[in-house]
Amino acid sequence: MKHNLILRVISKFLIPLIFLFALYVQFHGDFGPGGGFQAGVIFSTGIILYALVFGVKTAKQIIPPFVLRSLASFGVLLYAGTGVASLLLGGKYLEYGVLASTQVAGQHLGILLIELGVGISVMSVMLIIFFAFAERGQTEEGS
Amino acid sequence: MMLDNLVDITLLTMLMVHAFAIIYLRNLFAVIMLFGSFSFLSAGLFVVMDALDVAFTEAAVGAGISTVLMLGTLALTYRHTEDKQEKQPAHKPWLPLVVVCITGAMLIYGTSDIPDFGDPQAPAQQYVAPYYLEKSIPETGVPNVVTAVLASYRGFDTLGEVTVIFTAGIAVMLLIGGRRRSKNNNTTGSDHET
Numbered sequence: 001m002k003h004n005l006i007l008r009v010i011s012k013f014l015i016p017l018i019f020l021f022a023l024y025v026q027f028h029g030d031f032g033p034g035g036g037f038q039a040g041v042i043f044s045t046g047i048i049l050y051a052l053v054f055g056v057k058t059a060k061q062i063i064p065p066f067v068l069r070s071l072a073s074f075g076v077l078l079y080a081g082t083g084v085a086s087l088l089l090g091g092k093y094l095e096y097g098v099l100a101s102t103q104v105a106g107q108h109l110g111i112l113l114i115e116l117g118v119g120i121s122v123m124s125v126m127l128i129i130f131f132a133f134a135e136r137g138q139t140e141e142g143s
Numbered sequence: 144m145m146l147d148n149l150v151d152i153t154l155l156t157m158l159m160v161h162a163f164a165i166i167y168l169r170n171l172f173a174v175i176m177l178f179g180s181f182s183f184l185s186a187g188l189f190v191v192m193d194a195l196d197v198a199f200t201e202a203a204v205g206a207g208i209s210t211v212l213m214l215g216t217l218a219l220t221y222r223h224t225e226d227k228q229e230k231q232p233a234h235k236p237w238l239p240l241v242v243v244c245i246t247g248a249m250l251i252y253g254t255s256d257i258p259d260f261g262d263p264q265a266p267a268q269q270y271v272a273p274y275y276l277e278k279s280i281p282e283t284g285v286p287n288v289v290t291a292v293l294a295s296y297r298g299f300d301t302l303g304e305v306t307v308i309f310t311a312g313i314a315v316m317l318l319i320g321g322r323r324r325s326k327n328n329n330t331t332g333s334d335h336e337t
Contacts, residue, residue, distance in 0.1 A: 025199075029287065029290050030285045030286065030287055031285075031286050031287055032287060033195035033196045033198075033199050033287070033289070034196065034199055035196070035289075035290050035293065037200065037304075038196075038199045038200055041200075041204055041207065041208055042203055042207075045203070045207050045208065045211075048208075048211055052211075069316075072309055072312055075305065076305055076306060076309045079301075079302055079305055080302065083298075083302070093299075094298040094299060094302070096295060096298075104282075104283065104284035107282070107283040107284060107285065107295055108284060108285070110294075110295070111283070111285060111291075111294040111295060114294055114298065114301070114302075115290075115294060117305065118301065118305050121305050121308060121309055122305075122308055124312070125308050125309060125311065125312035126208055128312045128315065128316060128320070129311070129312060129315045130208075130211065130212065130215070132316060132320040133212060133215035133216065133219065133319070134215060135320075136219060136319050
């Protein structure tokens, strides 16, 4: 699909909007529908669209596999680490109230952090799975 | 109310048409596309039932990611089956049809015991749901109850879910990640890049 002009132009226009919408879903999840999981999936679809139009190799230059693997682990660690932080601050595991001065502020901070962890982890795992499928197809065609 | 019913009936009818089309079609590409649109219709049903977060997930995952992944799988496998066509089954599916009919009849019979949609006396609304609805704003300050429950009250569950997704990613990497051995050079060698 590399030479399809219409697809290239339209997707260049769409991809930033997809990213913007993913960030909105990520950080607006407290107030509206959505949250880390949906945001991660939407963010990964932006990159998948890029990979479909401009090729998997180009997409991998933007976000190399080792970065994805680190990000997937980082997301889970951020989530679990928030729990450990609340342990160290004298609360129970994942008790966000102790993270800030007041209960509500702590809850806000905790939920923001763990949703961020979920989003990062889901985004990178979706891309890892997609790249695993796409790369396997490519090497088979190449052989 | 009238309009609600009309939307419900339209969506459910289209879901049924999709289901039959998916069963009858032998062209796997078309089947995958129908799966995607099936997911979108389900998302529409969830919206009608005011479950926006679920609808969101269904539209993003069911219609988006899984369609792409199934197309990827099809692209990987169609060389071995002719023309992306599903094979005709070797035998007539009478026994499965009987099993499906009996199970379906039992399920429909079971729905007579299910409480009405949105019934405040339903067991699901009695246990912790009132607590969440009353206390989530003063305790967490998060207007979206779904987020408050998922991220705060049920934080352990969500941590488990993220771990499951992470494990799924690792499993896919182990199974089909990395380079594939070429068919001509079938020696056991470096079939995973590092």
